Every structure is written in structure tokens, then in C-alpha cells.
Amino acid sequence: MLATHGLSFSFPSRDAVKMNFPDIQCATGAQWLLLGQSGSGKTTLLHLLAGLRTPAAGTVQINDTIINRLSTRELDRFRGQQIGIVFQQAHFVRSLTVAQNLALARQLAGLLPDASAIRVLLERLNVGHKLHALPQALSVGEQQRVAIARALINEPTVILADEPTSALDDHNTEQVVELLQSQAAAANATLLVVTHDQRLKANFDQYIQL
């Protein structure tokens, strides 16, 4: 479950600008689209939901936890374990292989290593053969699929995706969205995709317009 209440934010550098966000209510396992034009503050909202930024007012609740009340340390741990994030451009620790990047995600979240889970997940996402490749050796589509694998590896309860398809062509977009939806459904995780890409509207039943 993902919910916000009275969320607002102001940039420390531009304190005149205050952004107010509509309240969001996503049930556990629900899949939502958050649509907005560039500059509408949708990425800022995603960062607030992920606990990467501190709101000026209001709360973000994930399951039973109001994440704004956690200490920095608790929040880091909570984010690592409960929130999977897919970014617009897939970034990795460049010096590590695909498998090592995923293993690092588990380790940083304080979870035990699980090599077989990593292999199974990558195979499910059709990149099983890239286990020992370095990220920069992958195609853009493959990179985005590995990024999804990384967001899923810790079995989070919430998956946030920030413009996951903006760098992809139609074919890859279709694939990536399908993967996100099927994997989120399989894990019974709440999925929220933030985008300006109207193509995705067809795939989601519920959407919020910013």
C-alpha cells in the first residue's frame, strides 16, 4: 500500500516555489500511472515517495510505515528492502558485472546473498545469458531489463518507475512495461509508473494526472 497525505515540497534554493501534490492512494498490488508534463514535478514526487527527499509538509505512508518519521539510517534500510526503483536511464556500478550489481543491491539492503534467485530473475527477464557481462556491454533494452531485475531482486512491496520507457523504441517500450506489470503482479507489489509518455495509458487502468 502506498499513500500520501497533504504532500508539499519547496526547493531549498528556490523557496518561493512551493509544490503541492494531490493525495495518492494505491492499494497493495495495484498498478498506477502518474502522468504529467515536463516540469510538473512528477520526478520530485517520485523522489518524495521513495524517501530520497524530505517534504515541506505532509506524509508518505508505505504499508504501515510513515517513512518521513524514520531516521536517516532506518530510511536507507527501509528503501533498500521495501522500495524498488527503475530510473529513466539505467545506471549501474560500472566496475561490477550484472550479477554482482544485483548481489550488491541485496547486500546494501542488508539481505543475504542469493545467487540462484539472481539467476532465475535474470532468466525470467530474458537476460540470463548476460549474468557475467559488464553493464556497458549491454544494449539499452537489456540495460533497462537488468535495471528492472535490480528493482525486483529484494522483493520490494512498492515499485517506482521514473520514465522507464523514454529512452526506448516502441517495441522495447511494450516489452518493458509488460515486464514491469507482470513482475509486480507476480510479487504482489504496488506499481507506480511516472511518465509523460501517453503510449502507456493503454496499459494501465488507473492513472493520476499532475
Next chain:
Amino acid sequence: MNLLQLSWKNLTFRPLAMMLSVLLFALGVGLISILFLVKDQLNKNFESNLAGIDLVVGAKGSPLQLILSSMYHIDNPTGNVSLQEVRPFLNPKHPLIQRAVPLSLGDSYRKYRIVGTTPAILDLYGTQLASGQVWQQDFDVVAGGQVAQELGLKLGDTFSSSHGLLEDDNLKHEHTAFHIAGILQPNGTVLDQLLLTSNQTYWQVHAPAAETTAAPEHEHHEGETASEHEHEPRPAVSLLDAPGDQQITSLLIQFKGRNFQALNMQRSINENTNLQAATPAIEITRLYTLLDPAEKALRLLAILIIFVSGLSIFVSLYASLQERQYELALLRVMGARPRTLFLLIIGEGLLLAVIGFGLGMLLSHVGMQMLAGTLHEAYRYTFTGWHFLPEEGYLFLGALGIGLLAAILPAIKASRTDISETLLKD
């Protein structure tokens, strides 16, 4: 995978970026380490040859030269003195002198110096024969352990000496049939590299000595018949009874006790006789004082290089943060704490320092081993690169300190990565 492994992966992912810093660091560390090594082995070589000698008496000249030639067998002797002048010191009943060892210097065999002396020198340096016996007759030779090994000398071997301390066929004393009577056990003193014989042997080689020893072109002219140079072995006469106009080069003196009279002896000799007396400890200290500024300058240079390399590590780490700020933000997103990022960068600094240190050690010890060959060639003293010093442990700690210092600002910056701002820059 632990943090240190991640640091290592990050460094080895772009090895070229850090190579210059590491090489500079290695150069600085290597320079300091080799200074330690040279100084330590020089000290050891000097100290093992002090042999409790309180005073060296010889011809007037530079006291340092007298010490270097008579005790360390480098540099040339200051000249000769007549037996008559030094005879009082050789008297076993002398009230102040425990032991006086006369030395005759100036000849060599294949660059190894031949020293005319008395068997008392073996006690002075605390060494023993490995085989054979001490010289009983003229032209009997006891070879130092190292000489015997390097020249492959065995008991009963014979050789001819050269006049002077360099190998030169023009200066060969033909028909001087030296004969190996004994070989010493190596004991790390200068005796290892000497060929010992009697003082009287020198007189015979150089007879009709008096007029020819001084001349640099001491040659055996064609007119001379071989018989003049074929010396029949005969028992040595005690120096106390030998003719007073015979010459020796110097005397190594050990006092019975360091009382006021003994300490006054040096001044008394220098002021009242044609002889010169020098105290080894004072001259060696003087030698160190002469070398000191050079060592200080080199050390300063090394510290400067290390400082610059530390700066260079700092700059490379700092620049690399710029390049992988997204990566650092990503680590935070995945649950890494600011402290984790701090330690990651510190780890990189420390690893660089350790690699630099290791490379520097390799540089200095291999360098020292190569230098050892040259030094041995020049001075016959043994140096080695395969010796490690406790100072190098401190050097390691210092290296770690510099790695830490260079990494601390970049590490703080990394730990303060603002996740959201960084991700938005994309």
C-alpha cells in the same frame, strides 16, 4: 562482496587513471626506503669493523684517510712509518696498550688487498681459521672467507701480487710466490675480504725496498735477474727485533682501559712525534657528518615526491567522484548509508597507498640489490637488497596515513552525495 573488494574493483576498472599517482607514490617510498637500507648497511659495515680499536697510528695526513685505509681498507694509505718510530707501541709491556697490530698495506691480488700483519689481528676481529694454519713463514697467506670463495683459492694455491690497490698487469710483482696456508671463517668483518700475511713478507717483496716503494712506477726492470726476486721462505723475525729502518703502514691499537693517560696518548702522539694518531669513532662520526647533508637533501626530495603523490591521489579521487556521482547516488538508493560511501572512498585511498608502498618496496629492494653489485665491485663490501628493516614498518604506517589523508576530503564529499539532486541532473 565486501566494501574493500568494491573499492578494489573501482580502482582496477580504470587502472590508468590512478597509475601516475601510484607511480609517484612508489618513487617517494622507494627513495626513502633505499636511504634507510644504504644507511643501515653502511652503519653495520662500519660498526662491525670497529673491533674495539681505540687508536690508529700511522703517517701524517688526513686522519679520515688513515682510518679508512687501515680499518676499512678503502682509500689509499697516508704513507709509511719506520719501525723504529712505532716500536715502543709494540712492546708487550707498554702500560696503556692492550694490543697493537702492525699493518703493511699497498699490494693486492686481483683487487683484493694484501695486508702484512701479525696473527694478533685474528683476535682483534674475533675470527678463526676454517682450515689450514696462520702464517708461519714469509709468503704464507691466510685468505679471508669471502676472498677464498670468490677467487676460488684453496690451501696450497700460489699467486703473485700486484703493487698498488688496483689490478694492473704493469705493476705485477713477478715471482712473488704467495702460498695459501690458511682460510678464515667468514665473520662479517673486513677480514673476510683481505689476504693476510706477515709484515716481513712486504719487506721482502719490496726489497731493496727503501728507494722503490715511494716511486709510483714500481716495476721490475729487465736487467734484474729472477733470482733477486725469488725469496726463499724463512721463519719470520719478531718486529721487536727487526731492523729499525724497515717500514710499516700503520698500527691498530687497543687500550687496556680508557683512562686519562690513554685518552691523552692521541694528542701526545700528534704533538710530539712525526706520527699521526686518529680515533676511529671520531672520524666515522665526522664521515657521517659529511654524508648527512646529502642524505637530508635526498630525504627532503623523497618527502616532497610523496607529498605531491598524495596530492595527486587526492585530485584523482576527487575527479573520479564527479564522474561517478550517479553511481554513488545509486548506491544510496539501494540502501547504502553515507558512512558506507565514506568508507568506500577511504578504502580506495588506502588501497592506492598500499599498492604504491608495495611497488616502492620492490623498487628499493631490487634497486639495492643492483646497487650491491656495484658497491661490491668498488669496495669489496657486501650489501644486500634482501634485508628488511623495522623502519620500513613505520614507512608502511606513514603510507597508510597519507592514503587516508588524501582520501578523506573526497570521502566526505562522497558521503554527502545528495541522492535526489544527483539523479535530477540526468
